[in-house]
Amino acid sequence: MSLRILGGDFRGRLLKSPKTLLTRPTLAVLRKAVFDILHDKIKDALFLDLFAGSGAMGIEALSRGASHVTFVDKNQLATRCLKENIQLLQLEKHCSILPCSYKRALKQLVKKELQFDIAYIDPPYELSLKTTILQEIFALFDNSCLIKPNGIVFIEETAHTQFELKSFTFVNGRKFSDTLLQQYQRESTY
Template sequence: MRVVAGNYKGRQLKAVPGKSTRPTTDKVKEAVFQILGPFFDGGSVLDLFAGSGSLGIEALSRGMTKGIFVDKHPKAIHTIKENIKLLKLDDMVEIYRTDAFRALKATAKRELVFDLVLLDPPYGKMDYVKLINQLLEYNLINDNGIIYCEHEWNEDFSDIDSSLEMIKQDNFGGTIGITIYKKR
């Protein structure tokens, strides 16, 4: 697992030990960031279910200036901290060990908003529509902000809020799906 492009291109990242996480492959990561915008001119990223932090780190490498990483598993938090330290990103990053809904509530209390939200929870264990609606209810997405969802291909997004425009939905390898929304 490595950083695909940007300031930290080619740098190796540590993976979370064990089988509790499913890292996004470099191939998928590269394709996704070509869709999201190969490079960013500042902005903030929220990486929920961060695992190793690979997706959020990729966004920072490509020009985001602030990142918040959230995961509830101690091994994931330890790995994120190692990867952040390895790349010397400490001054750009906040890391929290908590569940996603608590993180959203705490973020809303701080009145933070994001340009990019990365959602890559364990497949089949999260209600994406509920999670995305919570993001919108708390006003955590900037206008034109992007929400990236990695999921099982058969995930149902039919009840998504109309303030979001689906800009891409694709299938990677038959079972992995990605859906990307932009806030109107």
């Protein structure tokens, strides 16, 4: 399956998608909604694409002006496809790929004291339904400086999850077919 970049410098370019049932591409209408929300906030942003798959979200962010994207995915087929997409568009200088579990990747990023303006979290639906993966991620975000003050976090999932958040505010949730897109914003101070 091929994905088309919707806007920015690479608008209309095709991306490869991994041939596996473990990943699923984010719907074009949902990607458009995210970048319509971000509009001018994407320019020069540091973007975290967690559970990146083909990298469509992060590459779309780069196409629209993000300065750097960190991609995280432990699936080897997805990572191989992601690398091909990045090479195809010659984006190597603007990307980092962490081919490991989300827990390991987030610990590495915290240790390096990296901070992101925007994070997009799209765990496999089966995994997020059976585990507390999203609570774990938000707990780490709450207790670290990984997301900058006023930073934005998007979550793509099938059902609304309730979070106990200290430093994030729920902004809104939108339904796209069987997918729910939730938006949170980090408070302006830690």
